[in-house]
Amino acid sequence: MTTAPDPAVRAYLADNAKGYLDDLVEWLRIPSISGDPAHAPDVRRSAEWFGGALRDAGFPIVEVWETDGGAGLPAVFAEWPSNDPRAPTVVVYGHHDVQPIDPIELWDSPPFEPIVVGDQLRGRGAADDKGQILFHPLGLRAHLAATGRTGPAVTIKLLVEGEEESGSPHFATLLRDRRDRLSCDVVVVTDTGIWNRDTPSICTAMRGMALCEIHFRGPAGDLHSGSFGGAVPNPLTAMAGVLAQLHDERGRVTLPGFYDRVIDLTDRERELIERLPFDESEWLANARSTAGAGEEGYSALERVWTRPTAEINGMWGGHTGAGSKTIVPSEAHAKLSFRLVADQDPGEVQAAVRAWLPARLPAGIEWDLEFESGGVRPCMTPLDHPALQAVTRAVGRAFESEVLYTREGGSGPEADLADVLEAPVVFLGVGLPDDQIHAPNEKVDIPLLLRGAEAAAYLWPDLAQTLRR
Amino acid sequence: MTTAPDPAVRAYLADNAKGYLDDLVEWLRIPSISGDPAHAPDVRRSAEWFGGALRDAGFPIVEVWETDGGAGLPAVFAEWPSNDPRAPTVVVYGHHDVQPIDPIELWDSPPFEPIVVGDQLRGRGAADDKGQILFHPLGLRAHLAATGRTGPAVTIKLLVEGEEESGSPHFATLLRDRRDRLSCDVVVVTDTGIWNRDTPSICTAMRGMALCEIHFRGPAGDLHSGSFGGAVPNPLTAMAGVLAQLHDERGRVTLPGFYDRVIDLTDRERELIERLPFDESEWLANARSTAGAGEEGYSALERVWTRPTAEINGMWGGHTGAGSKTIVPSEAHAKLSFRLVADQDPGEVQAAVRAWLPARLPAGIEWDLEFESGGVRPCMTPLDHPALQAVTRAVGRAFESEVLYTREGGSGPEADLADVLEAPVVFLGVGLPDDQIHAPNEKVDIPLLLRGAEAAAYLWPDLAQTLRR
Numbered sequence: 001m002t003t004a005p006d007p008a009v010r011a012y013l014a015d016n017a018k019g020y021l022d023d024l025v026e027w028l029r030i031p032s033i034s035g036d037p038a039h040a041p042d043v044r045r046s047a048e049w050f051g052g053a054l055r056d057a058g059f060p061i062v063e064v065w066e067t068d069g070g071a072g073l074p075a076v077f078a079e080w081p082s083n084d085p086r087a088p089t090v091v092v093y094g095h096h097d098v099q100p101i102d103p104i105e106l107w108d109s110p111p112f113e114p115i116v117v118g119d120q121l122r123g124r125g126a127a128d129d130k131g132q133i134l135f136h137p138l139g140l141r142a143h144l145a146a147t148g149r150t151g152p153a154v155t156i157k158l159l160v161e162g163e164e165e166s167g168s169p170h171f172a173t174l175l176r177d178r179r180d181r182l183s184c185d186v187v188v189v190t191d192t193g194i195w196n197r198d199t200p201s202i203c204t205a206m207r208g209m210a211l212c213e214i215h216f217r218g219p220a221g222d223l224h225s226g227s228f229g230g231a232v233p234n235p236l237t238a239m240a241g242v243l244a245q246l247h248d249e250r251g252r253v254t255l256p257g258f259y260d261r262v263i264d265l266t267d268r269e270r271e272l273i274e275r276l277p278f279d280e281s282e283w284l285a286n287a288r289s290t291a292g293a294g295e296e297g298y299s300a301l302e303r304v305w306t307r308p309t310a311e312i313n314g315m316w317g318g319h320t321g322a323g324s325k326t327i328v329p330s331e332a333h334a335k336l337s338f339r340l341v342a343d344q345d346p347g348e349v350q351a352a353v354r355a356w357l358p359a360r361l362p363a364g365i366e367w368d369l370e371f372e373s374g375g376v377r378p379c380m381t382p383l384d385h386p387a388l389q390a391v392t393r394a395v396g397r398a399f400e401s402e403v404l405y406t407r408e409g410g411s412g413p414e415a416d417l418a419d420v421l422e423a424p425v426v427f428l429g430v431g432l433p434d435d436q437i438h439a440p441n442e443k444v445d446i447p448l449l450l451r452g453a454e455a456a457a458y459l460w461p462d463l464a465q466t467l468r469r
Numbered sequence: 470m471t472t473a474p475d476p477a478v479r480a481y482l483a484d485n486a487k488g489y490l491d492d493l494v495e496w497l498r499i500p501s502i503s504g505d506p507a508h509a510p511d512v513r514r515s516a517e518w519f520g521g522a523l524r525d526a527g528f529p530i531v532e533v534w535e536t537d538g539g540a541g542l543p544a545v546f547a548e549w550p551s552n553d554p555r556a557p558t559v560v561v562y563g564h565h566d567v568q569p570i571d572p573i574e575l576w577d578s579p580p581f582e583p584i585v586v587g588d589q590l591r592g593r594g595a596a597d598d599k600g601q602i603l604f605h606p607l608g609l610r611a612h613l614a615a616t617g618r619t620g621p622a623v624t625i626k627l628l629v630e631g632e633e634e635s636g637s638p639h640f641a642t643l644l645r646d647r648r649d650r651l652s653c654d655v656v657v658v659t660d661t662g663i664w665n666r667d668t669p670s671i672c673t674a675m676r677g678m679a680l681c682e683i684h685f686r687g688p689a690g691d692l693h694s695g696s697f698g699g700a701v702p703n704p705l706t707a708m709a710g711v712l713a714q715l716h717d718e719r720g721r722v723t724l725p726g727f728y729d730r731v732i733d734l735t736d737r738e739r740e741l742i743e744r745l746p747f748d749e750s751e752w753l754a755n756a757r758s759t760a761g762a763g764e765e766g767y768s769a770l771e772r773v774w775t776r777p778t779a780e781i782n783g784m785w786g787g788h789t790g791a792g793s794k795t796i797v798p799s800e801a802h803a804k805l806s807f808r809l810v811a812d813q814d815p816g817e818v819q820a821a822v823r824a825w826l827p828a829r830l831p832a833g834i835e836w837d838l839e840f841e842s843g844g845v846r847p848c849m850t851p852l853d854h855p856a857l858q859a860v861t862r863a864v865g866r867a868f869e870s871e872v873l874y875t876r877e878g879g880s881g882p883e884a885d886l887a888d889v890l891e892a893p894v895v896f897l898g899v900g901l902p903d904d905q906i907h908a909p910n911e912k913v914d915i916p917l918l919l920r921g922a923e924a925a926a927y928l929w930p931d932l933a934q935t936l937r938r
Contacts, residue, residue, distance in 0.1 A: 229808050234780060284701070287697050288690055292700055300700045303700040313788050313795060314787035315786055319782050329781075332784065334705075366759075409699075410696060
């Protein structure tokens with residue numbers, strides 16, 4: 001049951017769509033590739049451009065925030081306080097940097113010369129994330145125009161970083177350093193998408209991650225397998241033996257306590273996932289895999305969205321070159337990643353691997369374990385969270401449709417937002433699975449961008465009520 | 470119970486020891502490194518030199534045999550027929566090429582300027598194999614001198630190859646091409662050693678080998694583990710799962726029928742192996758392994774000498790470089806070697822791997838299997854074989870000591886000799902474990918070389934009786 005769209009919001013958007021599109025094209029011409037040091041000045045130029053656009057939109061506070069003391073690439077911060085002292089505060093997160101453009105020869109038009117083709121705007125960053133983050137000033141102006149307010153119903157704080165496509169190396173530090181300025185009641189992430197054009201949806205969770213490398217050591221040097229083979233432990237055999245035990249016959253990870261904190265799917269969540277028009281055979285074809293696999297009792301979508309995993313990302317040891325070398329090798333190595341779901345803790349997973357590993361090794365095999373940093377925490381917003389319900393209403397109203405829920409199997413800086421700002425994270429994004437983000441011919445659907453602005457315009461007054469202090 | 474040494478043999482050897490040693494030093498000055506193409510002329514010179522030495526010793530037939538139509542390195546063939554028409558024929562096998570000399574800086578004297586230090590002669594090839602193969606003309610002359618014969622008690626055919634240290638690439642072809650010239654009743658291999666100075670011993674077996682590479686293929690390209698991890702099969706996990714099943718909990722290889730043709734140790738063989746003065750902790754220290762491992766119910770020596778093995782020599786797949794890459798990889802690879810014992814057949818092992826592998830793979834993982842050539846057959850001479858008993862008597866008489874038995878865990882061209890010439894293979898060698906063959910400061914014990922010559926002098930009349938047609 002959705003509320004009817006607001007004609008005043010729609011009228012404002014219709015009147016201002018062309019100006020929005022012109023602005024976006026201008027912004028997309030700036031090649032703000034954060035992964036290429038040669039483009040660092042462009043990322044700065046992009047920050048300045050966006051700051052100017054926010055000032056033009058009426059934001060009274062606009063700042064370019066340096067990272068790593070100026071050695072990193074800048075984020076843009078902007079704030080528009082509500083004039084209602086009891087209004088909640090919302091942080092809107094996105095990024096203004098873009099992916100590299102290789103392989104350039106596969107683009108049908110130059111990546112930084114955006115062109116409109118029918119309903120679509122093609123160019124690097126159109127969907128990820130400039131087109132989406134730029135719908136916020138538009139949506140906010142629509143909100144003001146439709147309600148006759150001079151300031152927004154909620155205090156809006158925009159935080160748009162410039163290093164997301166490079167792994168957000170300074171983002172957690174920036175959040176901690178600016179925690180006071182960023183204090184808020186909810187975080188709205190605008191860097192995701194919907195299921196498809198006809199199925200608006202909201203992402204409710206992202207998986208976390210723990211990454212490690214395991215080193216196995218047998219004899220102190222490679223041994224001739226004629227002289228020693230069959231009588232000393234082989235670290236490759238030991239590694240195979242250990243890693244074969246990583247999953248049980250039901251596809252479950254065998255680390256002790258691994259599932260203890262996993263929040264199981266509710267019946268309603270399962271039902272909603274099942275209602276998504278998902279074609280598993282098409283999904284497998286897209287994966288170029290001839291079969292599915294994984295934890296018993298879960299569908300493919302449930303497996304990648306809602307279940308934790310242990311994946312071997314790499315393995316090596318002994319003779320790996322041409323021809324044969326009949327040795328008992330001295331060393332073996334493996335890289336593992338664990339995808340985590342709420343409420344798993346990367347630190348607890350590290351401890352579990354340490355407890356699990358040695359018991360599975362034969363005598364004569366030494367091991368050590370390196371974890372890459374502290375990992376990434378998973379994040380999830382429950383379906384009944386008031387902020388998520390507000391987003392659901394806003395998106396449903398804009399799309400005039402029922403809204404379903406998705407999750408992300410990957411991991412992003414969103415968990416840092418939730419962690420450092422101690423606020424729930426909700427997702428408002430209108431990208432499509434075929435937007436070719438990170439690939440040649442990135443594009444975005446212009447009508448969907450306007451739907452995103454419309455949803456934002458509905459969201460602010462709704463949140464003002466829902467989260468009223 | 471050994472027969473007393475023959476004073477006439479000993480007198481001849483004492484009188485001719487210096488001449489033998491001078492000849493050996495001359496031969497060792499020729500750097501016949503088969504592994505280095507720059508030394509190919511030296512290998513030819515070595516063959517010519519040895520041919521001349523055999524002519525001087527009285528061999529009526531001496532030929533240099535080209536390999537690979539002259540593109541390979543030459544072998545030396547020499548024949549001295551017995552004048553007894555009922556005498557058996559013996560092929561004596563050895564090699565005149567030597568190992569490379571790197572790392573040259575670790576030699577205490579130049580490798581091709583042999584020097585005598587006490588009882589030892591140091592130089593590349595002193596033990597492996599020039600010193601040993603050169604005791605044959607000396608021993609044969611001692612046999613003639615002591616018995617007053619003008620021709621040997623058995624027909625002697627020497628076959629001394631020039632490519633053994635390079636893996637004998639043309640040897641099997643040479644044997645097949647010259648099969649008629651090499652027809653014989655027994656093959657005596659002189660390229661091995663004894664247990665230690667006080668424990669003369671005879672090698673009775675060598676393990677065979679089958680080598681393969683297994684390729685596992687999952688998704689057609691690497692996949693993002695956030696988007697697909699946990700829902701598609703991972704070829705590294707599949708490889709670990711398969712290879713972890715290569716051995717059962719008792720350390721036995723699980724290939725179907727793998728042990729069917731294995732000739733079990735007799736109680737007498739076990740007892741004789743146990744009588745060797747073997748220090749397992751010293752052996753492990755030498756292997757630089759902190760623990761032993763392997764098939765339940767067998768000692769370390771039994772494992773490396775008498776039991777077949779499956780060893781993973783190398784494994785690789787996915788991301789093996791620095792840092793992390795959170796992928797479900799597309800491919801995984803392993804190199805395996807199987808050491809075989811009599812009467813296992815490398816071809817049957819290949820078939821067993823093909824039958825074993827696919828049943829252990831999950832859906833969605835493709836595989837293929839490459840075997841390196843047809844493998845190497847194991848060889849073994851039973852303790853009660855008349856030729857082996859003759860060698861045992863000859864060695865015991867020369868050393869005035871009981872003779873024990875060893876085996877070789879490695880694989881060599883000896884199996885080709887047995888196979889092509891359809892004759893039993895026995896080993897007569899006097900090297901020591903610390904002769905540093907294949908290493909800097911290779912040396913040989915001069916008194917042991919003379920013991921080898923003496924044993925040969927006793928062996929020929931004994932074999933003439935034992936194998937009399």
